Amino acid sequence: MTFDEIPMTWYDPAVFIEVKPNYSQKGVYAWPEKVLVAGHKLAAGTLEPGQTRQITRGDEAIAWFGRGSIGAEQVAAFRKVNKTTPLYVTALEDAGDAVKATGTITFTGAASQSTVLRFKIAGRQVRMTALATDAVADLATKLAAAISGDPDIVVTATAAAGVVTVTAKNGGEIGNDIDLRVDAAAQPVPDGLTIAIADMAGGSGNPDLTDVLDLIENSWFTKLVHPWSDNTNVQLFAEWLKTRYVATARLDCHGFTGKRATYAQAVALGDLTNCAYLSLSCLSRSPTSSWAHAAADCALAAFHLSNDPARQLKSLVVTGVEAPDSEDQFTQEERNLLLQHGISTYLHLDDGSTVINRMVTTYKKTALNVLDDAWMDIMVPATMSRIRYDWSAYFNSLYPRAKLIDDGKQFQPRRADGDRAAGSAVVSPGRIKGTWAARCQRYAGLVWIENAEATIEASTFERDETDRNRTNARQIVQIVGNQMVFASSLEFLV
Structure with missing residues (x-):
């Protein structure tokens, strides 16, 4: 038995009771969704570059970015779709050599x-x-x-x-x-x-996104949307998003931007990057501006993937995004090809509204240039981020100051479920695996993953041979699939 507040050498008669949480039955931790809109401001906007502000009222965007600014439209488009997710803004102004279209x-x-x-x-x-x-x-x-x-x-x-x-x-x-x-x-x-x-x-000279990315380098934001889809900024954005996802950063962030594009232009945009954490929205000649479309996509993803990261976004209406004229809409064959180039696709209803057909990332191939769809759908990084965040939070809650010993050392009786009492100051690789197994059952119950028993069995946990303070693990999950394609042979008897 270990105590954090009661000394072991207290002899004066007394009754001491320390109160602390027991995390053994803790549900999945809430995902701290937090969105940043990087907006394009006018000179009249009061939000200076280098600042971030939480926005709670629509008129704040007008004041901060300037009336009639792209930034104000971005915020309005986001809030038209999603009124609940915490929303923050930062601003960039025209580049010094910018030419207006x-x-x-x-x-x-x-x-x-x-x-x-x-x-x-x-x-x-x-x-x-x-x-x-x-x-x-x-x-x-x-x-x-x-x-x-x-x-x-x-x-x-x-x-x-x-x-x-x-x-x-x-x-x-x-x-x-x-x-x-x-x-x-x-x-x-x-x-x-x-x-x-x-x-x-004729417009040229977009702002440089570097200042925004440097500003929030160590800040937690789960989604970032900006309006600048020129080649330089898109490639810069993709590389920055990759650095956020590495194990030593753990600042998972999914990026969104968009472009008004023909089929050929959309393909070229998608082929610029190979990033599992970037989604691009392209329509040909929609009345709705590309920055409003990207903001609406971000708003939908922030809301629905926060509720269930493993569930596809297909059929959700992208509120505020008008359909292109029928002759400007991408054909089914073009949509299929656009998905292969990392461009999300959309369908358009008779009332002129737009719905998501399939929201994807720009990931298309491995580092060895082998075609790969492992990270194709936005649900994959969303689900893995949630599992990583939850496991890290749960592990740190359960074992904040634990000692590490080899397996096979009897230090505390096991409970009926195979784990030991939560809050023990001693862990072993086997105990950690048991904790992982229990957590995976929760993920399976949420239908984030499937085949949990097999993946738990395949997961390995071992104490490092040279660093006795370190546990090395290989934790395997199988993300649940989504019904995307139905193929059938419908036959009639003759």
């Missing part, structure tokens, strides 16, 4: 009748009244005023000679992902009037 909306001809014209700019509805008597210059002036009249939109607009020039408020390549379109499905353009769209382009 621009696009144009050009009017030609004349409306045959007065009507309300509808547009979508970065996914936001913009309306204007076009009179039959309006010249193209008048129409352009009206549209520019309507765009500028929305302070939360991520662009500015000017008009000249029938042409509206739309400019991203934030500088950088990121602005090229902004969608411009006539919402003809909601309101057809009247005969005689033509509206031509030139997509946003």
Whole structure:
């Protein structure tokens, strides 16, 4: 029997009772989900780079990143999907050499009748009244005023000679992902009037993500989403995420970012990295901006994988993400290929909403360049993180100051379940294996793992031959599968 507070050399008659928890029946430890949004701020935003803040109200994002900023939209997109997960923000401002993306909306001809014209700019509805008597210059002036009249939109607009020039408020390549379109499905353009769209382009010089990654190097965040999908930042992000997962760090973090991309561009983006802790969201010409899509994906993963890390996210609606037009949606064959290149895929419903088809990581091959799907699905790192976190917390709770001896030493009677009394100050490799076995049964009961008995038997625990203060272990689990593909031969008798 060991005591932490009662001295063994106390002889004066007394009754001492120390109170401490017994962890032998402790359930699985709650996962401390904590999300960081690294947002792109405007000069008017009050959150200085190098700071992190917890955000609890939507208007805080507007103040910290600036009204009409990408950062404010990221937070809004996250909270539209997930209102409960603790959310923190940090900010980067335009790079010194950043160039802002621009696009144009050009009017030609004349409306045959007065009507309300509808547009979508970065996914936001913009309306204007076009009179039959309006010249193209008048129409352009009206549209520019309507765009500028929305302070939360991520662009500015000017008009000249029938042409509206739309400019991203934030500088950088990121602005090229902004969608411009006539919402003809909601309101057809009247005969005689033509509206031509030139997509946003020319943006260059994204901020450098290094400052954000250095800032939180030793901080616990389980998810990190940012909007910068240029090659440099994506590769930098992937390598940083890998370092967080190593045994000596144990700061597991899953990353999210996205890009407005054609099939070929999405493939190129996925092939940039081979990271089990990074998920990429790509749609071709969705009205919704890529940063809002990535934030929504992160929000879904943070909520649902916290509840059950082993359960797939298929069929969950990505709230706020609009479907591309049918001709711009990836085909089934393209989706299958995108998954092989590490790009998550989505389906689109008749009401224009988007649902997850399969959320994957960018991991595709081993270090020896052999094709491998071991870490393909986001549930794999999520489940392994949960098991590692829980086992570490449980082990440290049970044996915080334990002495280590070889197996076969009788130091305390076994209980009926094969373990010894919790809280003993002595452990052996065999006792640790028994503790691992009991924990695996809990994981199996949660259906995080399967074939627990076989994997427990295959797990090994031994005392290090040269360091008598160290136990070496090989702990094996088999993560539960998910119903992804159903293949059947449906036959009829003749």
